[in-house]
Every structure is written in C-alpha cells, then in structure tokens.
Amino acid sequence: MLKLFNTLTGRQDVFEPIEPRKVRMYVCGVTVYDYCHIGHARSALVFDVLRRYLEYSRYAVTFVKNFTDVDDKIIKRAHEQGVSCDAVTAKYIQAYHEDMNRLGIRGATEEPKATEHIADIIRLTEQLVKKGLAYAVDGDVYFEVSKYSEYGRLSKRRLEDLQAGARVDVDERKRYPMDFALWKSSKPGEPAWKSPWGPGRPGWHIECSAMSIRHLGETFDIHGGGMDLIFPHHENEIAQSCGASGKEFARYWVHNGFVQINKEKMSKSLGNFFTIREIFEKSDWSEEVTGEILRYFLLSTHYHGPLDFSDQALKEAKSALNGFYDLFGRLAESGGNAKADRELDHAVGRCQAAFTAAMDDDLNTPLAIASLQGLRSDVNKLLGAGLSSEGRQTARQAFRSLGLVFGLFQLDRWDFNVRIEIPPASVVVTSFAPTVTVGPAVTDVQIEAKLAERIEAKKRKDFARADTIRSELASLGITVEDKPDGTSRWKR
Secondary structure: OOEEEEOOOOEEEEOOOOEOOEEEEEEOOOEOOOOOEHHHHHHHHHHHHHHHHHHHOOOEEEEEEOEEOOOHHHHHHHHHHOOOHHHHHHHHHHHHHHHHHHHOOOOOOEOOEHHHHHHHHHHHHHHHHHOOOEEEEOOEEEEOHHHOOOOOOOOOOOHHHHOOOOOOOOOOOOOOOOOEEEEEEOOOOOOOEOOOOOOEEEOHHHHHHHHHHHHHOOOEEEEEEEHHHHHHHHHHHHHHHHHHHOOOOEEEEEEEOOEEEOOEEOOOOOOOOOEHHHHHHOOOOOOOOOHHHHHHHHHOOOOOOOEEEOHHHHHHHHHHHHHHHHHHHHHOOOOOOOOOHHHHHHHHHHHHHHHHHHHHEOOOHHHHHHHHHHHHHHHHHHHHHOOOHHHHHHHHHHHHHHHHHHOOOOOOOOOOOOOOOOOOOOOOOOOOOOOOOOOOOOOHHHHHHHHHHHHHHHHOOOHHHHHHHHHHHHHOOOEEEEOOOOOEEEEO
C-alpha cells in the first residue's frame, strides 16, 4: 500500500486516488528562459519515477507538466538578446526536451503552455473578482489573501507572520502587502492580451491553477514540484483555486528536496551552478557521464532530502552500474544446467517484495536500489552454481521489470545521448536483444575501425555521426553495446 509524504498534512498518508485505479497528477514545469540545471533534473526524475511506479502498480496515470512561457525573466532575456519572447521560449522548450531525452525522462500526457490558456486564466480571475476574493487596480488584479481564511495551511505559516522575511513586490496600491497579482497590466514592449481590465498578461501563480483545472478538473490527486515552490507559489495556487471552486484543489502535495554541490548550496555566485548539458558535456569531469549514470546517482538519495552532487558521487554511480552491466553480459551467455533455477525464483521473489515495500514507503529509492543490489549478488552466486538459459532469461527479465520503474537496465548499451523509447511500466518485456538484419560479410578489423571512428565522433560531441555508424553496423548484423567508461563492445 503506497504511502506518500503529504506536505499539506505534514505526514505520510496512504495514497487513495479519487477514482479507483486512475491517477491525475500535475507537476509545475520550468520557466523557459534558460537551460535546465541539475535541480530541474532531480525534480523531473522524481516525478518520472513516481509516475512509473504508479503505472507499475497498475494505475492509469494522466500526467500534466506545464511550461511557463510568459514571465518577467523571459521578457528580460528577449530584450537582452534583441529577439521576440516567442523566439526565447521556443529555443528553451526545445533545449528542455533535448535534456529530458538524454535523461530518459518520459514526456507528460499533456505539456500545456501558459500562453495557450489565456482564456482559462481570465475566466478564473473573473470568478475570483466576482466572489470578492480579488480586486482590480489600474489594470492589475490582485488576490486578497486576508479574504481566504486558510491561507498558509500548506507552508504552515500564519498570515500575520508572513510579511516578515517574505519577498514581495512593493506596491502601495495593494490592500495588504502579501496580496499577489493574478493579472498584470502591460508595459510598452511587453506581450499583452485583451482582458476585462485592459491589455495585460497573467501573473505566475494563476497560470498553474488555470492549466491544472483545465486538464485535470477542479480537484485532482497529486500536485508536485520542488520544495522552493511550497511558498509562495503552491500556497497561492491553493488559495486561488479553492477560493474559486469552493472545493479542495489537490489531495496530495509532494515536494522534492534541494541539490547541493560538494555540500554547498548550488548558486551561480559561488560558481558551482551546473546545467544538465554542462554535466554531460564538461570536458573536465574525470568520468564520462551518461543519462543512466545520472539517473542512478539521483535515485541513490531519498527524494525528500537534500542531494549532494559531486564528481565522486558520479564515480560511485558508474561503478555500481558497471557491476550490473557486467552481470547482464554474463547472463547473455549460453546457459548451463538448471541446478540453481529454483533458488533463483526465491531470490527474485525476495527482491520483488523488498523493492515494492521500499517504494510503497514514500518512494524510498535508496532502499529499492539496495534490493536490486542484493539480487545482483544472489544471481552472481547462482551463476557459479549453475543456471539454465531459461533461468538466465528469468534473472535478466527481473532486472528489466523492476529497473523500468527507475528507467534503468532496459537496453544492453549505455548510450543515453539519443532518445531511448522505453515501454510503459505495464508492458512486460519478453525480448531482450534487438533484431538485426544480417548483411554482407564484414571483417573484425573493419568493425574495430568503425568503432574507433564512432568513439572519436562522440568525443567531438557529434552524436548524429555516432548514431549513423551504429546504424551502419546494425545493418551488417553487428550489435554495439556502449559502456560508461567510453569503450564499446560488439557482437555479430
């Protein structure tokens, strides 16, 4: 029985969806004015895994993750670059998808943009004004927090204490300093839309309420994001959404912890701020980083706590994955006798039970990984005692099935630089090796020469050429498997 730490209640709550076996989940996405950083990677992976585990547990999941594509930061970046806001957002939405693909993050069911929901935003704002929860001043519209009696219930703060220490816009037109903008009147050179209050654009908080209600309804199951969003963003979402509908907004609020760099808070001013693509492409990392290594590392710490990002941590993740993939290579070899097959069934059963218990305990991914490490140790021992071909296939399938929840162990290769299509968790994988078409004969020397060329292409970051070489070899009946140390092995 899955339990999740619910920020709203301050405890682990048994997860019970509104509709049996169906889950509606909304996660706050990125503001598209720059490249995604390692903190974005962690949040994306946490909710990717939550979604995968729900699907593994036989829930049908509708997952919505938005793009904020109108914002002060976007306008500023457009002015700095002398381009339109649309050009800025298009560039960074594309970059987001590229980064997520390299991480193996599955796309959401819906990925709405704020600018595509202006009518919904205006309609929601009008509801709040009509109910007396919001007021207009010179083309701006503000939510009046004192009119919502439960304001502060998510962040556990009292309204009278919120002004101290809170960063708010100084505006004497507000009735109370903590009142927040639902609609902003336009300034020269800014994008604007027609509204009952004059031309303007939406405030940040109202966007997510309008988009989540549009795609998931007035009440849905899970709302997620980083801990930095608890206040004021998610607090304001609750106030305006519940104020407008008179209903509960989201039942479970799930938040992931922060990322530290070598035990220091990640900050551009400290020079320890890394984008996702910098982690993949920095030439001074002592170890090559792949999407699978990064996923394994990020899942080795519980999502709710702080995560310390370091070169040493990446080395440890790589070493652990090498252990798994070395075992998978041995499992791919021809089997022997079936002496240990029965013991394998018991080992797989123990691992599955331990894995499920860990994940049901508020997505305890470190403990779930430990169960997989235990199975790896068991299978290594059983290989020495003797496993049949069927037993080896059973073992490999166990790793694939459970690893699918984490986006690990699906392919016998390490190349996460291209989009890897991973089947939904409800799909049982029965075929372990790709089907290849045997073409004209090719010598070992020719294969090695092609692999050397491919390695050089990857060093130049020419991944398109590297993929072309892989395809050429595949057409000749040669399967290439990449390892995290940058080397490759092949077989006919």
